[in-house]
Amino acid sequence: MTALAIQSDSLGYGAQRVLEPVSLDIRTGEHLILLGKSGCGKSTLLNHIYTENRNECALIPQGLGLVESLSVFHNVYMGCLSRHTVFHNIRNLVWPTPARVAEILPLLERLGLSDKCFSAVADLSGGQQQRVAVARALYQQSSVLLADEPVSALDGPEADRVMSLLGQNFITAVITLHDVDRALRYGQRIIAIQDGKLVLDERAERLTVSTLNEFY
Amino acid sequence: MSSTKILSLPRYRWPGGVRTSLWFLLIALICLPFADLEISSLDPWSEMGRLLQGVISPQLMDSGLIFEALLATLAFAFAGVALAVVCGFLLALAFHHTFIRAICALTRSIHELFWALIFLQFFGLHPLTGLLAIAVPYSGIFARMYAEILGQVPKHPEYALPAGSGFFSAILYTRLPQAWPHLVSYTSYRLECGIRSSAILGFVGLPTLGYYLESSFSQGYYPEVAGLMILFYLLIATKKVWLRRWTLPLFLLGAPFFMGTGLPIIWGNVGRFFSEDIVPAPLRSGEANWQSLADWAGTIVIDQALPGVWNTLLLSQIALVVTGLFALLFFPLINRYCFGVAGRFPGHVFLVIARSTPEYLLAYILLQLLGPSMLPAVIALAIHNGALIGYLTGRNSNEIQLRPDAPERQLDRYFYELLPRSYPAFLSFMLYRWEVIMRETAILGILGIHTIGFFVDSAIQEIRFDVALLLILVAAMMNILVDLLARRIQRHI
Numbered sequence: 001m002t003a004l005a006i007q008s009d010s011l012g013y014g015a016q017r018v019l020e021p022v023s024l025d026i027r028t029g030e031h032l033i034l035l036g037k038s039g040c041g042k043s044t045l046l047n048h049i050y051t052e053n054r055n056e057c058a059l060i061p062q063g064l065g066l067v068e069s070l071s072v073f074h075n076v077y078m079g080c081l082s083r084h085t086v087f088h089n090i091r092n093l094v095w096p097t098p099a100r101v102a103e104i105l106p107l108l109e110r111l112g113l114s115d116k117c118f119s120a121v122a123d124l125s126g127g128q129q130q131r132v133a134v135a136r137a138l139y140q141q142s143s144v145l146l147a148d149e150p151v152s153a154l155d156g157p158e159a160d161r162v163m164s165l166l167g168q169n170f171i172t173a174v175i176t177l178h179d180v181d182r183a184l185r186y187g188q189r190i191i192a193i194q195d196g197k198l199v200l201d202e203r204a205e206r207l208t209v210s211t212l213n214e215f216y
Numbered sequence: 217m218s219s220t221k222i223l224s225l226p227r228y229r230w231p232g233g234v235r236t237s238l239w240f241l242l243i244a245l246i247c248l249p250f251a252d253l254e255i256s257s258l259d260p261w262s263e264m265g266r267l268l269q270g271v272i273s274p275q276l277m278d279s280g281l282i283f284e285a286l287l288a289t290l291a292f293a294f295a296g297v298a299l300a301v302v303c304g305f306l307l308a309l310a311f312h313h314t315f316i317r318a319i320c321a322l323t324r325s326i327h328e329l330f331w332a333l334i335f336l337q338f339f340g341l342h343p344l345t346g347l348l349a350i351a352v353p354y355s356g357i358f359a360r361m362y363a364e365i366l367g368q369v370p371k372h373p374e375y376a377l378p379a380g381s382g383f384f385s386a387i388l389y390t391r392l393p394q395a396w397p398h399l400v401s402y403t404s405y406r407l408e409c410g411i412r413s414s415a416i417l418g419f420v421g422l423p424t425l426g427y428y429l430e431s432s433f434s435q436g437y438y439p440e441v442a443g444l445m446i447l448f449y450l451l452i453a454t455k456k457v458w459l460r461r462w463t464l465p466l467f468l469l470g471a472p473f474f475m476g477t478g479l480p481i482i483w484g485n486v487g488r489f490f491s492e493d494i495v496p497a498p499l500r501s502g503e504a505n506w507q508s509l510a511d512w513a514g515t516i517v518i519d520q521a522l523p524g525v526w527n528t529l530l531l532s533q534i535a536l537v538v539t540g541l542f543a544l545l546f547f548p549l550i551n552r553y554c555f556g557v558a559g560r561f562p563g564h565v566f567l568v569i570a571r572s573t574p575e576y577l578l579a580y581i582l583l584q585l586l587g588p589s590m591l592p593a594v595i596a597l598a599i600h601n602g603a604l605i606g607y608l609t610g611r612n613s614n615e616i617q618l619r620p621d622a623p624e625r626q627l628d629r630y631f632y633e634l635l636p637r638s639y640p641a642f643l644s645f646m647l648y649r650w651e652v653i654m655r656e657t658a659i660l661g662i663l664g665i666h667t668i669g670f671f672v673d674s675a676i677q678e679i680r681f682d683v684a685l686l687l688i689l690v691a692a693m694m695n696i697l698v699d700l701l702a703r704r705i706q707r708h709i
Contacts, residue, residue: 047620050620050621051620054621057621058621059619059620059621061619061620061621063617063619064619065618065619065620065621065622067632067633067636067637068637069231069233069636069637069639069640070231070632070636071228071231073228074632074636078623078632081623081625081628081632082623082624082625082628086625086627086628089627089628089631089632090627090631093631093632095228096228117226118226118227118228118229120231
């Protein structure tokens with residue numbers, strides 16, 4: 001079954017063309033990894049997928065999009081703003097409601113952030129901030145994840161923990177990575193992008209690290 | 217990890233900025249019952265109706281007269297600000313000396329209208345009075361801001377200069393070029409303030425717009441008032457058109473010729489002012505002693521300074537909080553995530569008008585409508601300052617980059633993205649404005665509200681300049697203290 005069907009004309013900013021026309025079917029249950037050098041167009045493709053399919057997708061954008069002056073709790077809660085009334089949202093901003101804290105704490109615990117629940121995001125390290133963005137996406141409970149380099153600021157074991165957490169919690173996922181080894185471990189399907197073109201689209205089990213390294 | 221750990225979580229605490237704001241709110245609420253906020257005029261609505269009628273049918277009085285008033289307003293503003301730029305820059309270079317810092321703090325903590333009242337006593341209605349009333353406090357303001365701006369530029373270029381490059385050359389080649397855009401934009405903003413100050417100086421008799429505004433208003437010629445105001449807004453709104461790099465020298469050179477001739481200075485008055493008028497009364501009589509001086513000062517402090525300070529504090533704390541609320545309401549009006557280009561236009565017009573109207577003028581108008589109480593003063597201060605801070609916060613909030621999955625509902629977006637992201641900047645604008653609001657509150661006393669300006673004005677009318685000067689110094693001390701406190705709070709948030 002197809003989860004997302006992507007059809008696009010060439011994409012870019014203004015006159016600059018970043019990505020050639022793309023046609024792509026992403027099946028339900030598939031975890032797809034986009035590989036490529038920085039500037040190759042993978043973020044452009046990811047953002048295009050997001051704008052076309054806003055309602056089904058949870059997004060972890062490259063800049064994280066956190067509100068630094070708010071607490072970790074509030075940033076994670078933002079994943080579910082649309083599910084509550086505006087009144088509840090304002091109330092929860094002024095003083096966190098116990099029910100929401102009880103929902104969000106276990107999530108933070110799994111990401112090793114439970115002691116930071118009420119700290120301002122501005123006071124966290126880069127790696128901790130990235131995990132807050134991950135928590136926000138998890139809390140959203142969408143079926144599809146779109147993540148742009150979600151573990152770039154995390155060290156090895158930490159990155160693996162977060163990747164498997166994302167893998168377990170989303171049925172379908174499109175994730176950009178630059179680490180070939182990790183792409184093979186967590187992806188079922190790998191797409192490589194070079195100079196704005198999709199140059200490879202293959203099941204992960206048929207690929208090796210050395211074949212993929214050619215694209216860097 | 218057990219679930220008991222979850223239960224023993226630290227309680228949520230409001231962020232520092234929110235706690236600070238709540239303290240201010242609490243203080244304002246405590247002030248409320250002590251403040252006189254009555255509407256004491258018998259029929260404010262019919263007067264308001266007549267004013268609105270004037271606004272929809274504005275009229276211009278004798279066009280020659282108006283043209284002269286406009287030119288005089290600009291002339292005082294340009295000459296005063298230009299003089300202040302030169303003095304302020306030189307003072308900024310020596311700003312690390314405590315003495316210079318203190319002098320600047322004192323000159324800028326005294327409102328330009330107070331300066332005008334002082335200079336009026338010895339220069340009389342001479343152009344020098346208006347010129348110095350603007351130049352003296354603005355020098356202090358420029359000195360501090362220029363010093364701050366020059367202190368913020370990267371230090372490496374200066375560090376890399378060869379030894380013996382000299383103090384002035386080093387500044388000219390490294391700090392000045394780097395700071396230039398900031399200096400220019402700040403000076404240009406201050407010029408706009410200077411035009412407002414200059415217009416207001418008309419209220420004490422100088423030939424600027426305020427003079428004609430007051431005379432039209434007091435006679436109830438509202439269409440003329442509206443005409444003058446519209447002209448004033450147009451002048452400020454079109455500043456970008458008539459103020460260019462090449463017109464600037466014209467304005468500066470022309471300024472001295474359009475300030476009017478006024479009345480000749482009587483130099484005897486100048487001497488008498490310093491040798492007699494401002495000398496405390498007990499010292500003037502032959503048998504001066506410490507006891508009589510202490511009695512004199514004690515009486516003034518208890519009868520005038522304390523009630524003046526108390527009312528100034530009440531009014532300014534309430535006005536500060538209302539200003540903040542207005543600013544938070546106003547800033548989404550010009551935010552690009554809240555309204556489209558066309559939708560933001562009315563917001564921009566409203567904010568330009570509200571922030572170009574000097575609070576003194578607004579308070580003057582509202583006092584006529586609502587009668588003498590603190591209410592019109594609070595509204596006037598909150599509208600003017602709320603619009604200014606709303607504009608600054610709004611402009612700041614337009615630089616926010618929302619992520620693609622930002623909340624879609626307007627209120628969610630306001631409370632979870634725009635408000636928290638803009639709040640730190642908003643708070644620092646407010647803290648910076650606190651001292652300005654207090655200075656303005658003091659001056660509004662001239663209009664009859666019993667803040668410290670009321671007692672200064674009464675003392676001057678009773679020709680007791682020694683008392684007036686003492687009270688002005690008390691007001692200055694208050695402003696300096698608030699300024700210090702605001703900066704302390706800013707550092708601790």
